[in-house]
Amino acid sequence: MSDTALPPIFDADFQHHFHDLLEWRRDVRHFKTDPLPHGMLEELLDVANLAPSVGLSQPWRFVIVDSPERRTAITSNFEQENAAALGDYEGEKAKTYASLKLSGLHDAPVQLAVFCDPDPDQGAGLGRRTMPETLAYSCTMAIHTLWLYARTKGLGLGWVSILTPDFINQALDVPENWQFIGYFCLGYPQQNDNVPELQRRGWENRHAPEILRR
Numbered sequence: 001m002s003d004t005a006l007p008p009i010f011d012a013d014f015q016h017h018f019h020d021l022l023e024w025r026r027d028v029r030h031f032k033t034d035p036l037p038h039g040m041l042e043e044l045l046d047v048a049n050l051a052p053s054v055g056l057s058q059p060w061r062f063v064i065v066d067s068p069e070r071r072t073a074i075t076s077n078f079e080q081e082n083a084a085a086l087g088d089y090e091g092e093k094a095k096t097y098a099s100l101k102l103s104g105l106h107d108a109p110v111q112l113a114v115f116c117d118p119d120p121d122q123g124a125g126l127g128r129r130t131m132p133e134t135l136a137y138s139c140t141m142a143i144h145t146l147w148l149y150a151r152t153k154g155l156g157l158g159w160v161s162i163l164t165p166d167f168i169n170q171a172l173d174v175p176e177n178w179q180f181i182g183y184f185c186l187g188y189p190q191q192n193d194n195v196p197e198l199q200r201r202g203w204e205n206r207h208a209p210e211i212l213r214r
């Protein structure tokens with residue numbers, strides 16, 4: 001903190017709104033095609049960069065995917081993997097799976113891949129000696145930060161993991177050793193809801209947390 005800055009006060013109103021934000025953040029798969037305002041994506045990525053990271057290593061690497069050819073290749077990979085995933089289910093579950101929309105790849109104006117640098121110099125290894133996976137955890141913190149901030153701007157984010165990681169590294173021409181964390185669709189949602197889409201479509205419900213006490 002600088003010498004003069006005072007910490008903000010997160011009062012009861014803010015807490016209430018923050019709770020609403022958590023409750024109304026959604027994984028979005030149905031997007032309007034409207035573009036984001038100029039500079040908005042950069043603002044979101046700057047905010048994502050405020051996330052905690054092991055050793056302050058900031059191992060996240062953001063790749064904005066504009067190329068239509070690369071987008072098409074990734075969409076084809078999603079379609080293949082999604083068809084393969086459908087093969088893992090039978091009966092009613094297969095029917096429900098087939099009815100789900102599991103990406104907004106055709107409509108979202110922004111597509112973004114997130115990778116993790118598996119051995120960043122930054123942070124000098126602090127905190128990850130016994131748990132190298134904390135680098136990947138750090139990347140998901142950045143994604144969640146972006147996810148929430150995007151929602152405050154009326155934007156929706158959709159996580160796409162039904163993809164082949166090695167293929168994505170190749171398709172986006174990034175170093176082989178970068179760990180693929182996820183592919184994201186970003187844009188204005190067609191609708192807002194406080195219930196997950198998978199719950200509304202009968203796939204799964206949100207349950208109370210499992211809490212142990214020792």
Ligand SMILES: Cc1cc2nc3c(=O)[nH]c(=O)nc-3n(C[C@H](O)[C@H](O)[C@H](O)COP(=O)(O)O)c2cc1C
Nearest residue numbers: 025026027029101102103159160161162196197198
């Ligand atoms: C690591 C991760 C991977 C996910 N992959 C997908 C995906 O490939 N396709 C999809 O439609 N949703 C995906 N999701 C979104 C989840 O289905 C969603 O978060 C969950 O159903 C709860 O809904 P909510 O995010 O709206 O609360 C993913 C979420 C996470 C955290």
